[in-house]
Amino acid sequence: xxxxxxxxxxxxxxxVLLDEARLDVSAFGADYDEAFFESGGLARxxxxxxxxxxxxxxxxxxxxxxxxxxxxxxLVCIGLNYRKHAEETGAAIPxxxxxxxxxxxxxxxxxxxxxxxxxxxxxxxxxxxxxxIGKTARHVSVDDALSYVAGYALHNDxxxxxxxxxxxxxxxKGKSCDTFAPLGxxxxxxxxxxxxxxxxxxxxxxxxxxxxxxxxxxFGVPELVSYVSQFMTLLAGDVISTGTPAGVGLGCKPPRFLxxxxxxxxxxxxxxxSRQVVIxxxxx
Numbered sequence: 138x139x140x141x142x143x144x145x146x147x148x149x150x151x152x153v154l155l156d157e158a159r160l161d162v163s164a165f166g167a168d169y170d171e172a173f174f175e176s177g178g179l180a181r182x183x184x185x186x187x188x189x190x191x192x193x194x195x196x197x198x199x200x201x202x203x204x205x206x207x208x209x210x211x212l213v214c215i216g217l218n219y220r221k222h223a224e225e226t227g228a229a230i231p232x233x234x235x236x237x238x239x240x241x242x243x244x245x246x247x248x249x250x251x252x253x254x255x256x257x258x259x260x261x262x263x264x265x266x267x268x269x270i271g272k273t274a275r276h277v278s279v280d281d282a283l284s285y286v287a288g289y290a291l292h293n294d295x296x297x298x299x300x301x302x303x304x305x306x307x308x309x310k311g312k313s314c315d316t317f318a319p320l321g322x323x324x325x326x327x328x329x330x331x332x333x334x335x336x337x338x339x340x341x342x343x344x345x346x347x348x349x350x351x352x353x354x355x356f357g358v359p360e361l362v363s364y365v366s367q368f369m370t371l372l373a374g375d376v377i378s379t380g381t382p383a384g385v386g387l388g389c390k391p392p393r394f395l396x397x398x399x400x401x402x403x404x405x406x407x408x409x410x411s412r413q414v415v416i417x418x419x420x421x
Contacts, residue, residue, distance in 0.1 A: 141321060142321075146201075260395045
């Protein structure tokens with residue numbers, strides 16, 4: 138299945154893409170949150186659709202996509218997890234996964250604007266495969282790890298490199314700004330794709346800057362789910378973002394970063410694509 142959420146920010150409704158038709162499944166009676174996944178919601182939704190799909194209203198093509206899951210308890214990211222990306226940054230291949238967090242307030246819809254942070258000079262792009270956890274995970278084995286996965290989504294792990302690398306060395310500051318985690322359009326359930334051989338790509342203003350394949354990961358999805366669960370409890374709906382391939386702005390020679398008016402487009406095979414227009418900071 139391909140799950141999505143649609144509507145105005147803060148008022149999204151659940152939907153399903155079924156045979157290329159966008160269905161409003163609000164009548165199912167549950168949103169895509171921790172309780173939904175933990176209680177076997179995917180299986181219940183499949184059964185419900187078998188009976189009620191023909192009754193579901195169609196979602197307008199112009200409808201806004203929101204984040205495909207309700208706000209998770211945490212968004213865990215993996216650093217330097219593609220060999221070629223580590224090489225372009227001059228970093229050693231990690232011996233163990235590098236973990237950091239993005240604030241859940243960074244989450245936004247896949248086609249929402251990217252707002253540059255106040256004072257930003259080095260905002261960068263990172264196309265990534267995100268893994269959504271389907272049930273509570275603690276100290277899971279690598280062999281069992283995939284049974285804890287509800288699905289996969291496209292994620293752009295935006296990073297303000299000055300905040301990340303030059304303001305105390307704590308990555309979370311450069312990763313957690315508002316709009317820095319566009320996720321979706323879809324949560325795609327595992328039976329629909331092979332997570333270990335997916336093509337990723339990203340364009341800035343029509344120029345292809347990132348092209349990669351998940352086979353270049355240092356640590357694959359089972360290893361990452363198992364590893365993270367050794368250090369923290371993963372709750373249903375939590376997200377693990379698995380790292381980015383080569384081609385980020387920091388790795389360009391000379392480095393290049395985003396400016397207001399730029400357009401970032403990205404995609405992953407089987408997970409759809411997204412598009413963010415860069416806008417200047419506004420607000421307090």
